[in-house]
Amino acid sequence: MKMNWMTRLAFALLPIIASLAITALLITLxxxxxxxxxxxxxxxxxxxSTAFAGVVNFWIPLVLCSMGLVVTFTAGLWNIGVEGQMMVGAIFASWGAQFLALPAPLQVGAEIALAMAGGAVWASLAGLLKVRLGVHEIFGGVALNALANVWAIYLISGPWQPPEGGSAQATRPFPPDAVLPSISNAFPVSLLGLIIAFLAVVGVALALRGTRWGLQLKATGKNPRSALLLGVPTTQSALTALIVCGVLAGAAGSYRxxxxxxxxxxxxxxxxxFLGLLVVLLVGVRAIWTPLxxxxxxxxxxxxxxxxxxxxxxxxxxxVLQSTVVLMVLLANGLRRRLSARRSVEAPQPTQTAVDFKQEQTAHE
Amino acid sequence: MRHKVGLFVLVCALLSVVALPALAQDEFVFGVVLVGPENDRGWSQAHYEGGLYVEAVVPGTRMIYFPSLNPADAPETTLLDVVDEMVDQGARVIFTASDAFEEDTNRVAKAFPDVVFINISGDDALTGAAPSNVGNLMGQMEWGKLIAGCAAGLTTQTGSIGYLGPLINAETRRLAASAYLGARYCYETYAGGNPNDLTFTVTWIGFWFNIPGVTLDPNEETNAFYNSGADVVISGIDTTEAIVVAGQRAARGEAVWAVPYDYLGACEEAPEVCLGVPYFHWGPDYAEIVMAVMDGTWSQDWEWVGPDWSDINNPDTSAVGFIFGDGLSEESAAALEDFIADLAAYATNPFIPPSFALWSGWAGPLVLQDGTVLAAEGELVDPLDVWYLGQLLRGMIGASS
Incomplete structure (x- = not known):
């Protein structure tokens, strides 16, 4: 039985109100x-507008990573390595910013493309470790994250160190032609960054909904063994999901x-x-809710x-507020699942498994 | 300069009695941006307390601060966001208290031309890279590190000293080298050792403080020093691991000591093993800058401020000081007093040009690690060559880059 819209709305608002109340209580305490x-x-x-720009500048890389993670979660993968993929994207973009000298309009585009390629390479390493050597993507991801961080620090304190007088805590600031321009001084946000984020949201949502690839990812994510038996190329699905996530994480790194x-x-x-992982878990891997x-x-x-x-x-x-929201949403989700399960048990039709299947299906819409 | 500050403080104090209500209405807000937490018992806390000092001695001032601004602790915000907030709250001078903010400070300062920015410890006001509303400030910690090195040289029984370094740049190299020169000098002059037998090893952890999984672990590195025969570890990082580990090992009966860094109260972590702490006292210089901005006389400057040699621990006049620790023996303490008096005599000697105001220990013969001569026999080193020290000195063990 489907919940009516009021119940659904209540379940969406309840955790937010509850977490605000709890946080308010803590603040008073x-x-x-x-x-x-x-x-x-x-x-x-x-x-x-400047303050709001700060929010948008944090949202852009967050939504890029989150959309990438929607793809890997759909394929049933815990892509913990998203941080490292972001970092490698940033490293590749930084290489382009320092050593490429293309005509102005091509320069930044090439840097972002490099970043996407870097993220994809790093993600496919995690993928290859999984499908060839059987290393779970969580362990591979953690190791690759650490490696990416060490790599960045090596570059900053070694070959890319600024000349004397620099702080050694960053490379030299990139030349003006090599960085993303602001929309305006009053609203310092990159238009190109916004466009890429928008395309990522729409692209991922459409690809998961309406393409054969999206369907294969879902099948792989739900039950890889049956999917394989039904002729879904599960290895390929997993690898491509990781690569797509790597591309988006690389773009996020380039924005930073x-x-x-x-x-x-x-x-x-x-x-x-990591925050992206939280976002995606919170929305139950629904592409449309992720940017919000x-x-x-x-x-x-x-x-x-x-x-x-x-x-x-x-x-x-x-x-604290953020974690309370997460906790409350998870609690509300659990509660809703129990409630709807009980109702369906009481109802003569359909069977439990069918309900579960349907529920998951709606969850993935 | 210091006397002027003292006088101004006095005048302000008198004025405050008369004109307090008027001043209170016309509150002067200044901002302090910290790279670490305000209670790290190290670098950031020293700056935070510098701000509290200003609030205490300059009537009508109020500090607003932002702790732990770095990509790991505050990924959602940047220096631009924080400065925008602070200016919105009325800040007219903002101290950005880390060399990690050096480039960002220039960038942000251009967007807020009416606000004065002081970056610690950059040099862009010296090199001309900074816009005209950015100044620089740094204490001459080289003196403090000479004293710290001396305390280590006086105390070591194994003839082996470890230096726990942060990341590698000119500032950290010159501070490590200062400690080395102080250790050598005192090991020979007071302890009667052969300075060539003294082992001085530098380990760089990779950042100003421990970032698990990214930097080397300062606890482990301190233990590694002691395990490999060093009995004194001098800290060059923002936080207190060296002295904490020394305290733990001393509690197990080992004869080990440590010299923490940055913050006046750092010895309190383990007083019995503390040989002393070279620390920054930012308050007087912060106050001077705030007052200059208040009365409109501030102009861009690169300030590298030494101690007040009449009393290096005078909280109202000295930018750099050294507190003796309980771990120092009586004879060592006496020798260290002597050494400080020598430094003071040298630094205040009117016949030594002020541009060569750094201690005679920074005189030749000094050779860099790769064999380049920094100063020939009898030559003094230009202070800017110390500021921009490109390598560790020959005789020190450790990486220069």
Missing amino acids: VGSDPRAVFERVFEGAFRN ALFTYTSLRPLLTGGIG VAFAFAVVLGGSTRLRVALQLDQSLAG
Whole structure:
């Protein structure tokens, strides 16, 4: 039996309201005014176009990683290596920014293309480790993440070190032609970055919904053995899913290097890939909801900058709110599943397995 | 300069009694951007307390600060975002307290031409790379490291000293080299050892503080020093691992010591093994800059400020100091007093040109690791050659790049 729209809406809003209430309670307990806190976060994100640009600049790499992860999750893969794929993307883009000298319009495009290729290479390494050597993608991913970080630090403190007087904590800032231009001084966001993010959202949503490849990914994700028996090339599906995610993560890394920091820095991925994992799990791997939830995360985190400056509240507060939301959403999802399972047991038709199947199907729509 | 600060503080204090209500209405806000947490008992806390000092001595001022601005701890925000916030809250001078902010400070300063930025410890105001609203500030920690090295040279029984370095750049090389020169000098002059028998090893962890999985673990590296025969470890990183590990090992009965860094109270982590701490006291210089911006007399400058030699631990006048630790023996403490007096006599000697104000220990013969002569016999090293030290000195064990 399908839940009516009111119940569905309630289940969507309940966790948000509950987590706001819990966070408000915590804020009151530490002696601050929760209303002031929420106001500051809101102001921090929407005060003016510059503040909002900060939110968008965090959202772009987050949504790129998240859309990539929608693809790998659909194929049943835990692509923990997304951070490393981002970092390698940033490294490749940085190489282009420092050593390529193309005519202006081609330069930035080539850097981003390099970043996508870098991310894809790193992702396919995790894929090959999995399909050839049987290394689970989580373990392969963790190792490749560490390797990518060490590689970046080696480059920054070694061959790409700035000349004397530089800080040795970043490469020299890239030349103006090699970085992504801002839309304006008042709204410092890269238009190209926005376009790529938009294309990623639409592209992934359409590919998963309406293509043979999307269907194969779903089949592989649900039950690789049966999918293989039914003639789905599961190895190929898994590999292509990882590569697509690598391409998007690489693009995300290039945004951090070519726009946010205009240089290569250690740890410039900042856990955005991991946050992407959270976003995608939270929306139950639904492509359409992913950009919205990513946006909500960007607002809370970006807005909390003001919180720290204005109220000098501990920086972990945004993290507390974020984790409470995650916990509440997971609880609500669990509750909803139990409720609908009970209802369907009470109903004479259809059978339990059919309900489960249908539920998963709706979950993946 | 220091006396002027003292006088100004006094005048301000007097004025505050008379004009407090008026000043309170006209609050002057300044921002401090930290690379680490404000309670790290190291570099960032020293800056945070510098800001508190300004609030205390310059009436009508209020600090706003942002802790842990780095890609790992605050990926959602950049220096531009933080500065935009601070300016929105009324900040008119912003201290960006890390060389990690050097390039970003220039970039952001161009977007806020009416705000004064002070980057610590960059040199862009010296090289001309900075816009005119960016100044630089750094304490002459070379003196502090000479004293730290001396304390280590006086104390070591195994003749082996470890230096726990952060990442490799000119600043960290010159500080490690200063510690080395101090250790050599005191090992020979006071402890009666042959300086060529002294082992001085530098290990670079890769960043200013521990980032698990990315940098070397400073706890492990400190243990590695002690395991391989060193009995004193001098810390060059932002945080307190060296002294914490030394304290743990001393508790197990080992004869080991450590010299922490940056923050006045760093010895408190393990007082009994602490030989002392060379620290920064940013307050007086922060106050001077804030006051200059307040009365409109600030102009771009690259400041590399030495200690107040009449009392290096005077909290109102000295930018760099050294607190003696409980781990120092009585004779060593006396020798160290002597050494500091020698440094003071040298530094304040009117016959030595101020442009060569760094200690005679930085005089020839000094040779870099690859054999390049930094200073021939009897020659002094230009302070800027110290500032831009390109390699470790010959005799030190460790990587130069």
